[in-house]
Amino acid sequence: MKKLLCIVFAASFLFSSQIPATAATKTLKGEKAVTISFADVVTLKKSGCQNVPFKYTVGKMPTIAFASLAILDDSDAVLGSTVFYKTPSFSSDGKVWKKTGTFNLKVCRSDWSEDIGDGEFQDYLGVNKGSYQIYLLVCPSIEEYATITFK
DSSP states (O other): OHHHHHHHHHHHHHHHTTSOOOOOEEEEEETTTEEEEEESEEOOOSSSEEEEEEEEEEOSOOSSOEEEEEEEOTTOOEEEEEEEEEOTTTOTTOOOOOSEEEEEEEEESSOEEEEEETTEEEEEOOOOSEEEEEEEEEETTEEEEEEEEEO
């Protein structure tokens, strides 16, 4: 009987150790306005840029508002940012934005710039291994923070 238990235990250990581990998911809530979900740990590419995926759900937003997300370092320098939702009253083109969905936030290993139109550029720092702040802003008045780790 003991041999059978040892064999079953050993077999279950072998099979369970071959199942890939999934990254933990974090949730960040901006009061009742927005909920964001994202991977707690992201593996960085050795070079270049990559997209970090986020899921969102919009709840009760202020009438004239937008929601944005940024990754910040310890000095609050931006590594990547995006506006992922605008209320119809805030959207100048009248576009209706989806209340649930996904978006990607671009990060790069080296410093980079993004053309934001009219000859203007937004500069971003490169990302290295370590922990960074996730900054959620629901304009005009909601700010929330979480952390994300790059390995």
